[in-house]
Amino acid sequence: GEDVEQSLFLSVREGDSSVINCTYTDSSSTYLYWYKQEPGAGLQLLTYIFSNMDMKQDQRLTVLLNKKDKHLSLRIADTQTGDSAIYFCAERSSMDSSYKLIFGSGTRLLVRP
Amino acid sequence: NAGVTQTPKFQVLKTGQSMTLQCAQDMNHNSMYWYRQDPGMGLRLIYYSASEGTTDKGEVPNGYNVSRLNKREFSLRLESAAPSQTSVYFCAGQGTSTEAFFGQGTRLTVV
Numbered sequence: 001g002e003d004v005e006q007s008l009f010l011s012v013r014e015g016d017s018s019v020i021n022c023t024y025t026d027s028s029s030t031y032l033y034w035y036k037q038e039p040g041a042g043l044q045l046l047t048y049i050f051s052n053m054d055m056k057q058d059q060r061l062t063v064l065l066n067k068k069d070k071h072l073s074l075r076i077a078d079t080q081t082g083d084s085a086i087y088f089c090a091e092r093s094s095m096d097s098s099y100k101l102i103f104g105s106g107t108r109l110l111v112r113p
Numbered sequence: 114n115a116g117v118t119q120t121p122k123f124q125v126l127k128t129g130q131s132m133t134l135q136c137a138q139d140m141n142h143n144s145m146y147w148y149r150q151d152p153g154m155g156l157r158l159i160y161y162s163a164s165e166g167t168t169d170k171g172e173v174p175n176g177y178n179v180s181r182l183n184k185r186e187f188s189l190r191l192e193s194a195a196p197s198q199t200s201v202y203f204c205a206g207q208g209t210s211t212e213a214f215f216g217q218g219t220r221l222t223v224v
Contacts, residue, residue, distance in 0.1 A: 088155060092211070101158075
C-alpha cells in the first residue's frame with residue numbers, strides 16, 4: 001500500500017542549511033510534494049517535483065529525488081526563523097479518475113536564533 | 114477569489130451530537146477532499162469526490178458521511194460525534210493542475 005515516512009523533528013541554527021528527508025512506497029507516483037504548515041494555518045504548497053526529475057531548485061529550496069530508493073529530500077538554504085513550521089512530504093497516488101495525496105506525518109522544523 | 118473556504122473554524126460538540134462541516138471552493142476544481150490531521154499522524158483522507166455527484170471512501174471513513182452538493186460544495190457530516198473524532202479537519206480542492214489547495218481548517222473538539 002501507499003505509505004510516506006518522515007522524521008518528526010529537526011532543529012537548526014539560523015543561517016544554517018536544513019535538510020528534511022522523506023521516503024515513500026508507491027513507485028507509480030508521478031508527483032511528489034512539499035507542503036508547509038505554519039501554526040494554526042492550512043497547508044501551503046512549497047514546491048513539487050515530477051518523478052522523471054532528480055533535482056529541482058527554487059530560490060532557497062532544493063528538492064532531490066532518488067527514485068530508485070524512493071527517497072525525497074528538501075534542503076532549505078540559509079534557514080531563517082520564519083522557516084519554523086511543519087513540513088509535509090506527500091505523494092500523488094492515482095485513484096479512479098482522480099488523485100489523492102498521501103501525506104507523511106510531518107517534520108517540525110525549529111530554527112534557533 | 115477566496116480559494117477554499119471552510120466553516121466553522123472552531124467547534125465544540127458533546128458526545129452523540131451531530132454537525133456538518135462546510136467546504137466551498139471557487140476555483141472550479143473537479144476533485145475535492147476531506148482530511149483529518151492528528152498529532153504525529155500527518156493528514157489522513159476521510160472521503161473524496163472526483164467530480165460532482167460522486168463520492169468515495171478514503172483511509173478513515175468510519176463515523177463520517179459526505180455530500181457533494183454541486184461542483185463548489187463538499188460537506189462532511191458527523192452523525193453521532195465521538196471523542197475519537199476530535200481533530201483538525203481540512204478540505205482541499207484540486208483541478209487539472211498539480212497543486213491541491215487547502216482550506217484553513219476546522220478545529221473540532223468532542224467532549
